[in-house]
Amino acid sequence: MNRRLALSAGFCDNRRPMMSRWVRNLLCVCVSALSLPGGAAELDEAAPSWVESAKADLRIFPDRLKADAKATFVHPDNLALLAWAGLASVAMHNGNADDDVADHFDRHEGFGNFGGETLKVVGSPAFHLPAAALWYVVSADKQNEVSKQRAVTMLSALTINGVVTGALKAVRNNDQPDGEIWAWPSGHTSSSFTVASVLHEFYGLKVALPAYLGAGVVAWRMMDQGDHWASDVVFGACLGWVVGHTVARRHEGPQIAGFDVLPYYGNHEDPAVGINLLRQF
Numbered sequence: 246m247n248r249r250l251a252l253s254a255g256f257c258d259n260r261r262p263m264m265s266r267w268v269r270n271l272l273c274v275c276v277s278a279l280s281l282p283g284g285a286a287e288l289d290e291a292a293p294s295w296v297e298s299a300k301a302d303l304r305i306f307p308d309r310l311k312a313d314a315k316a317t318f319v320h321p322d323n324l325a326l327l328a329w330a331g332l333a334s335v336a337m338h339n340g341n342a343d344d345d346v347a348d349h350f351d352r353h354e355g356f357g358n359f360g361g362e363t364l365k366v367v368g369s370p371a372f373h374l375p376a377a378a379l380w381y382v383v384s385a386d387k388q389n390e391v392s393k394q395r396a397v398t399m400l401s402a403l404t405i406n407g408v409v410t411g412a413l414k415a416v417r418n419n420d421q422p423d424g425e426i427w428a429w430p431s432g433h434t435s436s437s438f439t440v441a442s443v444l445h446e447f448y449g450l451k452v453a454l455p456a457y458l459g460a461g462v463v464a465w466r467m468m469d470q471g472d473h474w475a476s477d478v479v480f481g482a483c484l485g486w487v488v489g490h491t492v493a494r495r496h497e498g499p500q501i502a503g504f505d506v507l508p509y510y511g512n513h514e515d516p517a518v519g520i521n522l523l524r525q526f
Contacts, residue, residue, distance in 0.1 A: 295385035302381075302397055313401045317491040318409075330483035334429065334476035338419075346475040347422045350468055361470045368463030370407050370436040377403060394496065399443050402492040406439045406485055407432070423471040431473045434464040434481035435488075442489025446497065460485070 317323060337343050356364065366372055377399040384392035414427040421428040437460035445453030464482060467473040473481075 294388070295382055298385040298393065299381070306397070306401070309397075310401055310404060313492045313495060314405050316495055317405060317488055320491065323487045323491060326487060327480075327483060330480045334480040337476040337479065338429075338474060343474040343476050346468060347471070350471065355469045356466055361466055364463055364466040365433065365470075365472075368433040368437045368460075368466070370403065370410075370432055373403050373436050373440055374400070374407075395443075395447050398447075398493055398496040399440070402439050402443050402489050403436060405492065406435050406488045409488070410435050410481070410484065421472055421477075422474060425472070428473060429477045429480065430484060431464065431467050431477040431481035433467055434460070434473070434478045435485040437463045438482045438485030439489040440485075442486050443493045446490060446493035 377396055380399065381393060381396035384390075384396055410430055410432045413430055414432070417429045418426065419428045420426060438457075441453055441456035441460045444456045460482070464478045468475055468478055
């Protein structure tokens, strides 16, 4: 049985909303994100307990996002790895590799309509971001600071990856095998590998191996169904790996005597700022 020991400055245990309200809470997160800063002040005192935490995190999220992006794309090792992946994808596309792989999948389609469409949904950034937001809501609702901060890290990594992937697609603007535009790099692949890489840093290979396997299946599906060239998938996987690992490593957090050190924010009933010392065993 897992237990959580929390030592905090101004800590208040206030667990109100139940599981049945989490879907509604996720909608509230999206509304809050769009309405801040002006709309945040209008939330009444009956708001669920996680809202106060979300308001505090949303205020600092843009600065965190910029710091994470800077750390990712100024690191020389990351730049070198992305440059090599870029050169490899150019060589694949200008040579015969992309055409050969596309021809193979034309002759040997592996996924049917249902399986292919399911993987396209599950591997999409449009699925990953709401899932990470739900993770945040559940964690904040339970006042689990470790899990909540990890959810924020996942949201940051997915946002950075999504913006960079979209920008590269707009600049490259090449056609997919099926004739659609904006092929390189594969957004499904980069987002799936971002998720797997963040989970790797936080939970180790026990969780990461299934996640990497799932990301690989998504990448395979994108080629199998003619949505992407092999070169799109190669660079997308590298980009997601770099972003996920770099962002997650920045937020592993300090420890004191085996306790994770995390920020603590009060609520409208008991305003406070301090630290949480948390340990799970």
